Amino acid sequence: MRLNKIFRVAIFIVALIAVFQSYKPNYRIRSPRLGNPQFLTGTEAFSVVIDGLPPFVSADDIKFNLRSNEILYTLEIKGVKNDVFTVTPESKLFPGAYELSASINGKWFRNPKAVFAYESFPTDFKIAHAADLPDLDHSDGEKLFNALLNDVINEGADILLLTGDIVYHGGADRYLRFYQAISKLDIPIIICPGNHEREDWSLYIADYPDPIHSNLFGDWNIISLDSAHGRDQLSNAQLAWFEKQLIENPDKKTLVQIHHPIVGTRSIMRNQQQFLQLLVDYEVVATLSGHTHVDAFHTISGAEWIADELPPQPWLLTTTTYDFDVAPAPNGGLVFPGYRMLEFENNALVSVGELHQGGRSFMSRRVDLKSKLQ
Numbered sequence: 001m002r003l004n005k006i007f008r009v010a011i012f013i014v015a016l017i018a019v020f021q022s023y024k025p026n027y028r029i030r031s032p033r034l035g036n037p038q039f040l041t042g043t044e045a046f047s048v049v050i051d052g053l054p055p056f057v058s059a060d061d062i063k064f065n066l067r068s069n070e071i072l073y074t075l076e077i078k079g080v081k082n083d084v085f086t087v088t089p090e091s092k093l094f095p096g097a098y099e100l101s102a103s104i105n106g107k108w109f110r111n112p113k114a115v116f117a118y119e120s121f122p123t124d125f126k127i128a129h130a131a132d133l134p135d136l137d138h139s140d141g142e143k144l145f146n147a148l149l150n151d152v153i154n155e156g157a158d159i160l161l162l163t164g165d166i167v168y169h170g171g172a173d174r175y176l177r178f179y180q181a182i183s184k185l186d187i188p189i190i191i192c193p194g195n196h197e198r199e200d201w202s203l204y205i206a207d208y209p210d211p212i213h214s215n216l217f218g219d220w221n222i223i224s225l226d227s228a229h230g231r232d233q234l235s236n237a238q239l240a241w242f243e244k245q246l247i248e249n250p251d252k253k254t255l256v257q258i259h260h261p262i263v264g265t266r267s268i269m270r271n272q273q274q275f276l277q278l279l280v281d282y283e284v285v286a287t288l289s290g291h292t293h294v295d296a297f298h299t300i301s302g303a304e305w306i307a308d309e310l311p312p313q314p315w316l317l318t319t320t321t322y323d324f325d326v327a328p329a330p331n332g333g334l335v336f337p338g339y340r341m342l343e344f345e346n347n348a349l350v351s352v353g354e355l356h357q358g359g360r361s362f363m364s365r366r367v368d369l370k371s372k373l374q
Contacts, residue, residue, distance in 0.1 A: 035191035063103040093117035121218030128157035131290020132321035147372035164259030170200020192224035194259035221252035227260040233270030246282040263302040265332035286315040295320040296333030338364040
């Protein structure tokens with residue numbers, strides 16, 4: 001009987017060893033990353049999240065670096081909780097974009113354009129906003145997408161927000177070309193998903209694994225939400241997470257990007273009033289949306305704003321598509337292709353668009369797309 005028990009224990013141990021030997025961990029740096037970057041000044045601590053860590057891997061088996069061109073900084077691990085590592089740079093970073101690297105058990109993993117360092121955060125800056133991008137079809141859509149990136153750089157944008165429907169129809173080739181194109185930009189890019197990302201959700205979250213996230217930039221908290229979770233709605237859990245971010249950052253001014261408009265045509269449905277109340281209660285400055293392929297400016301009451309001065313905040317902005325696929329009338333907004341430029345002075349949002357004739361105001365930058373195809 002005793003020998004039989006020993007035999008069973010031996011078999012279990014052998015099987016356990018076989019499992020460990022056959023285990024192939026699927027590590028990756030979850031955040032920060034391209035699309036969900038970390039902003040830094042000085043040598044302050046920040047968090048790095050690693051996916052796929054088994055319980056028997058210790059902090060001694062992991063090393064972190066930041067690299068910009070040929071400049072390499074070691075990151076010192078200050079603490080570990082589950083899969084979250086608190087790290088600090090060994091010395092003050094030169095301003096610029098950095099690749100974040102992690103060595104796990106001797107194998108390196110890299111996230112390009114994951115960290116952006118500043119001497120000090122600017123108080124005057126520009127944020128470009130675009131949504132509903134052209135299809136990456138190796139033809140005109142590809143030309144328009146590259147033209148958008150060029151326009152953003154030529155306008156002197158300091159940050160680019162891409163608010164959903166970034167890759168229509170999915171497919172590994174389209175996602176790869178999109179990733180390769182945006183990784184060439186040396187400004188931070190912050191991304192949230194739209195409804196078309198659900199066409200190939202597994203590929204989207206492979207590159208952008210956090211559909212909702214918060215990015216602190218100086219005096220600002222830029223929050224990215226997922227309105228296509230449950231299809232055109234905000235779940236109760238996401239709404240609670242959103243309020244938590246607002247509570248935990250009371251000294252920050254808040255800018256929100258979310259694919260579906262907050263009010264008006266084809267807007268969010270579930271928890272709409274609760275979301276609007278949070279915008280008021282926590283004095284959110286503005287929301288940025290897309291989805292409808294038109295351009296509009298609404299107030300918290302749901303009315304479209306048509307005047308030559310800015311109304312009280314929050315401002316509910318919908319940016320048109322940078323594509324020929326603008327929506328037909330009636331549409332609850334202006335029909336033209338383009339993108340939006342937000343201008344900040346002394347850490348205040350002072351401009352959200354251009355004045356247009358006919359009473360319409362503060363609209364996106366109009367673009368002659370045919371000229372972009374020459």
